[in-house]
Amino acid sequence: MGDAKQKEWLMRNLIQALPHPLLVHKRGLIQESNGAAQELLGLGPEKLQGARLLELVSPEDRDLVVRQHRALASGNPGACEIRFLGPGGELKWVRFSPALLDGGKGVLCWLLDITQERLRQERLQETEKLLESLLSGIPHGISVLDRDMRILLVNPTIERWYAHSMPLLGKRCFEAYHGASEPCGVCPVKETLETGQASQAVVPLRDKAGSQTGWLNLYSTPLRDVGSGELCGVLEFVEDTTQARLAQEALRDSKELLSRAFTASPDWISISRLSDGKYLEVNEAFENRTGYKREEVIGRTALELGIWVEPQKRQEAMGMLQEKGSLRDFEADLRMKSGEVRTFSLSVQILEVSGEKCSLAVCRDITERKGLERQLALSQKMEAVGRLAGGVAHDFNNLLTVILGQTDLLLMEMSKKDPARQALEEIRQAAKRAASLTRQLLAFSRRQVLQPKLLDLNSVVADMEQMLSRLIGEDVEILSLRDPDLWPVRLDQAQIEQVLLNLAVNARDAMPKGGTVRIETTNRLLDSDFLNSRGWGLPPGPYVTLRFSDTGVGMDQETRQKIFEPFFTTKEKGTGLGLATVYGIVTQSEGWIEVESSPGQGATFTLYFPAAEGAELLGTTGGGSLVGTWSGSQTVLVAEDEEMVRKLVCSVLRARGYTVLEAEDGLKASQIEETHQGPIHLLVTDVVMPGMGGQELSRRVKARRPGTRVLYMSGYSEEAVEGLGSLEDGAQFLSKPFQPDLLARKVKEILGNF
Ligand code: ADP
Numbered sequence: 001m002g003d004a005k006q007k008e009w010l011m012r013n014l015i016q017a018l019p020h021p022l023l024v025h026k027r028g029l030i031q032e033s034n035g036a037a038q039e040l041l042g043l044g045p046e047k048l049q050g051a052r053l054l055e056l057v058s059p060e061d062r063d064l065v066v067r068q069h070r071a072l073a074s075g076n077p078g079a080c081e082i083r084f085l086g087p088g089g090e091l092k093w094v095r096f097s098p099a100l101l102d103g104g105k106g107v108l109c110w111l112l113d114i115t116q117e118r119l120r121q122e123r124l125q126e127t128e129k130l131l132e133s134l135l136s137g138i139p140h141g142i143s144v145l146d147r148d149m150r151i152l153l154v155n156p157t158i159e160r161w162y163a164h165s166m167p168l169l170g171k172r173c174f175e176a177y178h179g180a181s182e183p184c185g186v187c188p189v190k191e192t193l194e195t196g197q198a199s200q201a202v203v204p205l206r207d208k209a210g211s212q213t214g215w216l217n218l219y220s221t222p223l224r225d226v227g228s229g230e231l232c233g234v235l236e237f238v239e240d241t242t243q244a245r246l247a248q249e250a251l252r253d254s255k256e257l258l259s260r261a262f263t264a265s266p267d268w269i270s271i272s273r274l275s276d277g278k279y280l281e282v283n284e285a286f287e288n289r290t291g292y293k294r295e296e297v298i299g300r301t302a303l304e305l306g307i308w309v310e311p312q313k314r315q316e317a318m319g320m321l322q323e324k325g326s327l328r329d330f331e332a333d334l335r336m337k338s339g340e341v342r343t344f345s346l347s348v349q350i351l352e353v354s355g356e357k358c359s360l361a362v363c364r365d366i367t368e369r370k371g372l373e374r375q376l377a378l379s380q381k382m383e384a385v386g387r388l389a390g391g392v393a394h395d396f397n398n399l400l401t402v403i404l405g406q407t408d409l410l411l412m413e414m415s416k417k418d419p420a421r422q423a424l425e426e427i428r429q430a431a432k433r434a435a436s437l438t439r440q441l442l443a444f445s446r447r448q449v450l451q452p453k454l455l456d457l458n459s460v461v462a463d464m465e466q467m468l469s470r471l472i473g474e475d476v477e478i479l480s481l482r483d484p485d486l487w488p489v490r491l492d493q494a495q496i497e498q499v500l501l502n503l504a505v506n507a508r509d510a511m512p513k514g515g516t517v518r519i520e521t522t523n524r525l526l527d528s529d530f531l532n533s534r535g536w537g538l539p540p541g542p543y544v545t546l547r548f549s550d551t552g553v554g555m556d557q558e559t560r561q562k563i564f565e566p567f568f569t570t571k572e573k574g575t576g577l578g579l580a581t582v583y584g585i586v587t588q589s590e591g592w593i594e595v596e597s598s599p600g601q602g603a604t605f606t607l608y609f610p611a612a613e614g615a616e617l618l619g620t621t622g623g624g625s626l627v628g629t630w631s632g633s634q635t636v637l638v639a640e641d642e643e644m645v646r647k648l649v650c651s652v653l654r655a656r657g658y659t660v661l662e663a664e665d666g667l668k669a670s671q672i673e674e675t676h677q678g679p680i681h682l683l684v685t686d687v688v689m690p691g692m693g694g695q696e697l698s699r700r701v702k703a704r705r706p707g708t709r710v711l712y713m714s715g716y717s718e719e720a721v722e723g724l725g726s727l728e729d730g731a732q733f734l735s736k737p738f739q740p741d742l743l744a745r746k747v748k749e750i751l752g753n754f
Pocket residue numbers: 502506507510550552553554555559563564568569570571573574575576577578579580602603
């Protein structure tokens with residue numbers, strides 16, 4: 001055997017002996033294959049011998065094989081992975097590495113069966129794809145961290161939440177998710193890493209600026225190495241709970257709001273069981289309004305408590321409730337614990353409380369509104385009746401003028417003995433009575449010509465007292481309580497006398513067995529709250545009131561509502577014009593009359609007249625008529641920096657006859673005092689003024705004019721002013737704001753009659 005031959009033989013045997021699959025081909029035709037290769041490809045040696053290599057390769061991979069062989073010439077092309085076709089058409093994955101044999105003896109091909117490996121790879125890829133679609137499809141966040149808390153994997157949800165800190169991979173979770181430089185205080189990941197246990201926490205979701213935009217529920221589970229079981233990281237599962245939380249909060253808020261509305265409602269609210277009417281819950285307004293404590297009513301019914309003044313009204317309400325399922329603005333009189341009866345508007349709704357049908361009642365106190373409505377209706381009626389009466393009275397007056405005139409003429413011409421004279425006299429008397437009635441009607445309809453003048457109501461009452469007591473009779477005592485400082489009023493004296501007379505006559509009628517009449521006068525400042533609550537349509541301000549009360553039979557509500565109507569009378573011989581006249585006179589004088597009475601309790605009429613004082617000041621017509629009420633003629637120096645106050649003070653004092661020197665501050669006042677020739681009896685000064693204050697001014701004035709008296713005015717209280725620098729002995733003080741009247745009185749007090 002030649003050398004070459006021997007070599008070839010050796011190789012052949014070697015190939016055959018190798019347990020590794022091998023092929024040798026020459027120009028694509030297989031020359032040699034070993035058992036391992038035959039086994040791998042599933043073809044016997046006879047099938048392989050001389051077969052075309054490319055035909056054994058799956059068509060998709062043939063190009064690859066061709067390219068690899070071309071590369072052979074220029075060096076080692078390395079391995080490629082290709083598919084061989086098995087005899088039954090099945091595919092075998094093979095790692096294929098060709099190498100050139102020496103001397104053009106062909107190509108030696110190493111084959112390695114990688115079918116299992118490929119399958120595993122494919123399966124892995126499939127799993128990966130599955131995992132990926134799982135990760136991207138899930139609406140929750142998923143992230144994997146290593147033991148160092150570094151992010152190994154995140155799903156798109158997490159990327160969306162933390163878009164502002166992308167890229168996330170490789171960063172540590174506290175940096176990426178919380179912008180922190182070290183692990184957060186409460187961190188389930190940290191806990192899982194430390195304990196090896198699953199953990200959970202709620203963490204805030206923040207935007208780039210760090211403001212919270214939501215809440216995340218974070219679950220962390222340990223990841224363990226499959227082999228060693230050692231902890232190798234953490235899987236985070238993150239749920240966005242923002243919506244749920246917001247909804248929960250909204251629910252809680254609205255619940256709280258509801259319960260707050262229940263407690264805070266000014267209307268009383270009660271919940272009672274429909275089946276037996278027992279109260280289940282009441283609010284604070286219920287307690288305040290009714291006077292019943294919660295404990296007193298829960299478990300009892302409104303009927304038991306006697307809250308319904310007319311129980312049949314409750315039945316009516318329940319009937320309507322059952323029929324319509326709800327009740328709106330149902331009016332009813334309800335009795336409070338104190339026994340007081342007030343009018344309410346009820347709105348009731350049926351609702352279910354823990355499976356039981358209940359009624360939710362909202363009750364609004366409309367007593368005041370009702371009163372105002374009645375008041376309005378009454379005054380409208382009085383207005384209409386008044387107009388009618390006035391019209392009739394006017395025509396009557398003309399007729400009576402003719403009747404009286406002609407009767408007088410006839411009487412004058414008639415002889416004293418004429419038998420018709422008696423009849424004519426009676427006609428004349430009757431006509432005179434008719435004329436007097438007509439006058440009263442005119443008074444009621446406010447069509448009289450009033451002659452108002454400044455009056456002291458006290459002296460009117462005092463002057464009338466004698467006459468009234470004669471009129472009322474001996475068994476009725478008259479008490480009069482007159483406010484000595486009563487403000488003047490501007491009224492027609494004759495009309496006021498008429499008013500007192502009519503009231504006195506009625507009082508006498510009401511006290512057939514005697515009693516007491518009490519006449520009181522007082523000053524009252526009526527504010528708009530008070531006036532609005534009454535609906536009288538009077539402007540707020542100072543009023544003088546006259547209360548006329550008796551201890552007589554009194555009257556019920558029905559009578560009380562009608563007494564001012566003309567011709568309303570409960571007396572056999574009554575005219576029903578007395579109070580109508582009073583009403584006409586009082587309202588024509590821009591005042592009001594109010595009556596309080598109940599059967600057997602006597603009656604009190606309260607008359608309000610506007611005080612003349614305010615009108616006097618506003619009109620600034622000289623105060624001639626006021627001379628006598630706290631007036632004087634001395635000289636007063638007024639120092640006040642606030643113009644409005646100064647003007648008011650000056651005009652009040654001038655109206656009272658004083659000579660007034662006006663200064664807009666302390667310095668000016670001091671100058672005026674220096675140059676003024678005559679005496680200065682009084683210095684009226686503000687305490688705090690720019691430049692020179694009131695006390696300094698007072699010191700200067702007094703240094704030159706020791707007899708001058710001082711009256712301080714200040715917005716601060718007397719004590720505060722004293723703290724500011726105590727006032728000298730004997731100094732007088734008036735705190736702002738003050739009534740013009742009070743100023744005049746104070747000045748009068750200080751100056752007296754000197
Ligand atoms: P007359 O006195 O003619 O009845 P009035 O207008 O003066 O008419 O009074 C109307 C009604 O008001 C009276 O009939 C009486 O019922 C009632 N009234 C008036 N004053 C009193 C009073 N002081 N006490 C009780 N009832 C009174």
